[in-house]
Amino acid sequence: MSAPVLDRADDSPMTHRQIMEALSGLLLVLFVAMASSTIVSTALPKIIGDLDGTQTQYTWVVTATLLTATASTPIWGKLADLYSKKILVQASIIIFILGSLIAGFTQNTEQLIAARAFQGLGMGGVQALVQVAIAAMIPPRERGRYNGYLGGVMALATVGGPLLGGLIVDTDALGWRWCFFIGAPFAVIALFVLQKTLHLPVLRRDNVKIDYLGASLIAAGVSVILIWVSFVDDAFTWLSWQTFAMVGSGLVLLALAVWVESRVAEPVVPLPIVRQRTTALAILGSLAVGMAMFGGSVFLGQYFQIGRGYSPTQAGLLMIPMMGGVLVSSTLAGRAITKSGKIKPYVVAGTILLVAGFAGLSFLDHDTSLWYIGVSMAVVGVGVGMSMQNLVLAVQNTVSLRDIGAASATIAFFRSLGGTIGVSVLGAVLARRVATSMTEQLTAMGVPASAASSSGSLNLSALPEAIQHVVRIAYGDATGHIFLISAGVAVIGVIAAVAMKPTQLRSTVDLTPPASDPSVAKVAVD
Template sequence: MTGQQKRVAMVGVLLTLILAVLDQNIVSTASWSIVGELDPAHGLERLPWLVTAYSLAATAALPLYGKLCDVYGAKRIYLGAVAVFLAGSALCGLAQDMGQLIAFRAVQGLGGGGLMSVTLVVAAHLTPADKRASAGVAGGLLAGLGMVAGPLIGGLFTDHLSWRWIFFINLPVGLFVLVSAAAAIRLRDGGLRHRIDYPGAALVAAAACLLLLVVEWGGRTYAWNSPAMLALIALDVALFAAFGWRQLAAAEPILPLSMFRDRTLGIALPLQLLTGFGMAGGLLYTVVYLQAAMGVQATDSGLYLIPMAAGMVLSGTVSGVLIAKGRATKPFLVAGTACVTASMALLSLLRTDTSPWTLRFDLLLMGVGLGMVLGIVVMLVQNSAAPSQLGVATTAIRFTQVLGSALGTAVFGIVLNRATESRLPSGLDARSLSAALPPQTRARVVQALVDGVDVVFVSAAGVMAAALVLAALLRTSRPAAAEPPPPVRAGV
């Protein structure tokens, strides 16, 4: 590829990442308008499935995307993922009822699973190993900015155009990505000509989807200790166990367990799992605190995350530049994990009368840490993986983060409920906050909820402390040696 082709391709890669990040966060502020137009009577009950359907489909497809990249080449799978995402976006914008919209969100999610994984594989192919820090950090920065920009853009489109434009806006950007990628990207194919472990892919997809459903239903649709929920959890454990057995038995496993024997991958993947786990407690329950203790509206909660996004931009840019100039990566990773751990510990000190500026400082510190963690872990994994396993390794790091986030959401939800209920007056629960209560009783409910959120942050700090130990143990290695490449085929 010429320098001009690489520059055009990287613009497309960044635009694809922007699409992926925004679409995960843009729907929330448009939800009320969607319900009002498509199903005013019963739409609110089905509203959570707008997010769940996308997440289920995207997560189920993740492991398969990595193997397909290694077998058929990253360019083909990248173009396919973007095309499916655009088809789903167009269908969502044209949906006439909630059932259609939920189904089309699942189609969009099938493509979306590739946008945040295959795109990073393409970026790794386009970027020399010693320059991947900047590319990996860019992905992390876009993720942080999307947390803030997504809800704001969704609100603007909903208020001034129509909620359908949160889906239609993907089309011109995505079409540019497709055309530019088809014309500019020239990559070798995967070089593998073996069968794909579709039974293994089916097992891990079923296990991941069931885990997300357990998180979605637990404590809401079913009590955590109900027979139905216990049966679902047992089935999910059995599915993951069956997947592990399949990976040991399959000739071409979808997620080779041998990767964990690598000194970098064996620690980086659990580190990413713990980071996703801990962050589930950090972001979600910061919003809970904002709404319960400070009375911030849901649509305005994203504004309080601006300091976190600013911290990610600052630290990610600085660390990316310094690593690209030859600085060691491990000190940045350890420092970033330490900052996230410290921010969780500080957030556990929140009170009902805590200054908003104190909260903003804590979130700024969290962003500084995340800016040095997210992109660096991806870079280390890509540099350590053999070229023939680059797709599998990249999607594995994304998959472990998604699973960690799902587990964290479930566990911290239980922690919050138990901690809050133990501090509430008899006959009340946290949902009583929305009821018309006497001022003194309401204050007790708010205090109990804030105390519960503090327990969540203490727990999240403990999880991140474990991640800090792994970061300190991580042994960075030089990029894997290139394998003899197969012949370049025209148009691939």
């Protein structure tokens, strides 16, 4: 490779001021992506109600975004190891903006699901690339305290998003479509901020190719299994030819993906990295944490609005304890990790708290005390703040800078995969239990059981008052069951965290100087 070897200030570490300037754009990007999602989460019951959608469609509006974000994350990560991280971040933002605008103009749930799937392509890029860019700037030992800023942005976006979404939905002059439109101007600002502040070297290697076949096989395999989860025990039984066909084909596609990944020169999910003990356990922990966190929390807004009858704004306010827990724990744990250089104790404690919080939420019904719910949500938030980002940090500490994109994206991939599976599985469980509960209650009232199916729409205002009461009780009582499942899944995260080998975080950005690798040239193009 004949390109000149140029770098930032003779490869000297970035100053705190330079890091904060670059972080300003990255954190703004992360805030826009997360806030756009959380705004929709609170407004979704209203959106699906207005579009006359069902519980299955409610789940798929969330799942579609997670699915495409999950499938695209490894590709974004691999591209980040080869090309300009800044350009890739900006490209992902543009895709996210377009997806948001398209979603705002949709006229039915099918169009909304498709738009959210497109939006997820950009979200996958933002989620993966922000982590990659930070890893390229800051040594793992110092990254702990900067993770506090990440936690703060996550908390602000997750608290402010539902509140803003509730206000938008409750304001007649705006309407729910502005939940999608409102993020666009902030995303445009983020593009300009990144252009001004983010300057990273690019590691380029000769004769490299992106493994699109492997990525496609992974996406196809996961999609088939998720589609099966959404329809099993409803459109067809567990033991049926449809089950064997869909599960069988999904597993075959995933097996082919592993075979392809083991043979290509540049796999999107590098198996040598995945086989490392720390990475493998962090993947298992991220899968469990993602499944429990995304799968459980996405239904809290629905519980407060449909199960308890609160407005979208009130539902957003009631979510504050969880986000407060994320903010406080991520900040304090990040500073403690930077000071000690040790990460395992905080990950173990975080996963244990996650189990405890979801176990507490498993006792929910339609009239549980709000104080009890708030305390349980706060415990969940503390667990998330101590575990989720630090599982990524544990992996980044074990790989060189040239593989930081693929490694970071691999963890993000499995966390998103866990979230996607969690939302699909728990959404399917919730739908089944709600349908069963409504049938039992309506039958007891002397109403024909067929009325339960006509009550499947989330547009409660179109239902008689007596039926509305039945629906609220059904949703309120069924939600606790899915949190019990979340607690059980989160136990896997505890086991993975305990099994992780204690390590000391390194104080350098890279394991070895890039100059020692003759296949790599560092070109400052950002």
